[in-house]
Amino acid sequence: MCGIVGVFSPGQQAAPLAALGLFALQHRGQESAGLAVSEGTDVMVYKDLGMVAQVLDERRLPSLLGDRAIAHCRYSTTGSSVWENSQPAFRMGAMRTVALGHNGNLVNTRRLMAELSAGRGRLVGTSDTELLTALLAEEPGTDLVDAFVRLLPRVQGAFALVAMDERRVIGVRDPFGFRPLVLGRLPIEAGETEHGWVLASETCALEVLGASFVRDIQPGEMIVLGEPGGPRSIQYAEGQEKLCVFELIYFARPDSYMLGRNLYEARRRMGEQLAHEAPVEADLVMPVPDTGAPAAAGYAEASGIPYREGMVKNRYAGRTFIQPSQALRQRGVTVKLSPLPDQVRGKRLVVVDDSVVRGTTTQRIVEMLRRAGAAEIHLRISAPPIYHPCFYGIDTQIETELIASRLDLDGIRDFVGADSLAYLSIGGVLDAIGLPRERFCFACFDGIYPVPVPYDVASHKFVLEDAPVTPTA
Ligand code: SF4
Numbered sequence: 342m343c344g345i346v347g348v349f350s351p352g353q354q355a356a357p358l359a360a361l362g363l364f365a366l367q368h369r370g371q372e373s374a375g376l377a378v379s380e381g382t383d384v385m386v387y388k389d390l391g392m393v394a395q396v397l398d399e400r401r402l403p404s405l406l407g408d409r410a411i412a413h414c415r416y417s418t419t420g421s422s423v424w425e426n427s428q429p430a431f432r433m434g435a436m437r438t439v440a441l442g443h444n445g446n447l448v449n450t451r452r453l454m455a456e457l458s459a460g461r462g463r464l465v466g467t468s469d470t471e472l473l474t475a476l477l478a479e480e481p482g483t484d485l486v487d488a489f490v491r492l493l494p495r496v497q498g499a500f501a502l503v504a505m506d507e508r509r510v511i512g513v514r515d516p517f518g519f520r521p522l523v524l525g526r527l528p529i530e531a532g533e534t535e536h537g538w539v540l541a542s543e544t545c546a547l548e549v550l551g552a553s554f555v556r557d558i559q560p561g562e563m564i565v566l567g568e569p570g571g572p573r574s575i576q577y578a579e580g581q582e583k584l585c586v587f588e589l590i591y592f593a594r595p596d597s598y599m600l601g602r603n604l605y606e607a608r609r610r611m612g613e614q615l616a617h618e619a620p621v622e623a624d625l626v627m628p629v630p631d632t633g634a635p636a637a638a639g640y641a642e643a644s645g646i647p648y649r650e651g652m653v654k655n656r657y658a659g660r661t662f663i664q665p666s667q668a669l670r671q672r673g674v675t676v677k678l679s680p681l682p683d684q685v686r687g688k689r690l691v692v693v694d695d696s697v698v699r700g701t702t703t704q705r706i707v708e709m710l711r712r713a714g715a716a717e718i719h720l721r722i723s724a725p726p727i728y729h730p731c732f733y734g735i736d737t738q739i740e741t742e743l744i745a746s747r748l749d750l751d752g753i754r755d756f757v758g759a760d761s762l763a764y765l766s767i768g769g770v771l772d773a774i775g776l777p778r779e780r781f782c783f784a785c786f787d788g789i790y791p792v793p794v795p796y797d798v799a800s801h802k803f804v805l806e807d808a809p810v811t812p813t814a
Pocket of ligand 1: 519585586587588730731732733734735782783784785786
């Protein structure tokens, strides 16, 4: 995952707006942050490893001048977590200047690499985004929009993009729309005559800017900002929507809307469905904070079992799932959660979480609650078991790391140490969302990949590196 923002704000500095929008998307990537800005003649890029507020601070922003900008926060899915792979990627090529921010993961990276005139030697990093940027910079065509239209049919995989040259800000969604991208309109400030526009991964970034939601960018659509007459839409490919259902289950912020659905409400309804599908006698329902909270509330309402918090989250620790190595993940969970022993001691608990990926985090949570005195622990997961890796932008690319691909339900229950375990069905997820299955990618649950993925090194996270590199974020 990653967070992306694009801003065109005539009469206003774009960098503070883009940084503020990116701050609302911090949950989508915590390894690096960056911003590209232009006043119409030059593109300037500033980026670094670290959180948005550290990288794009108040000392830095006043020097980033211009009324158009793009911004990006990174969670690595291709290439290591090093400065060279931070974004926006930037290129002054033979044909044009390009800055690019990417949310997603390409699956034909090796084939695209063969197109690059001087091969890998031209790249400073190892991300598929830098490769795409280099190809755009040398693609024939009259301008960046034309270059995109020529290049995109050869690009396969998941990509929501924000890009810019000196004059335009461009948003793109791949033909399946795996990753979200929305268009918003900035309010008119006193003395201004023209609206500004913003592109963002999620509607929560529009909210923080006071921007009104206009619409989702459609799968296979490109939007061009910075031209007279407002945003220009180009349907560069036929779209067939397959939005990542994990965005609705877990990843996106609960105050965001996707496909017209508020994600808090969708998750609360997933909890209700889970209570109907997997009831259990217990004293309390408690969430794994914070992301399990909406589904736990739904489970409590539907079951009539009281809701209570039994764990405290350190809000300054990164997401366990989002950190790029197993070692960091394992260390993260003890930093992140603490029990409330007086709340759990002697109680039969329904503990609600939104996913079990590798199982190690869940195992530590169960251990922690047992040490705090819980009498019984009944795990309820508001998503189906994850059997298959994701190649479209979530860092679960190795099947053997997924506990559901190795163990059956009883085996997982025993591994995590719970008294009982149940997952929400795919049908239950869809009932909660209230939209047809055809609109979503469920590949990590059902193994049906909308874009074929070669099971070889071409889809490996470190495909552009000579040898696997230990992430260093
Ligand atoms: S495979 Fe899973 S995580 Fe990846 S895009 Fe599809 S639903 Fe989302």
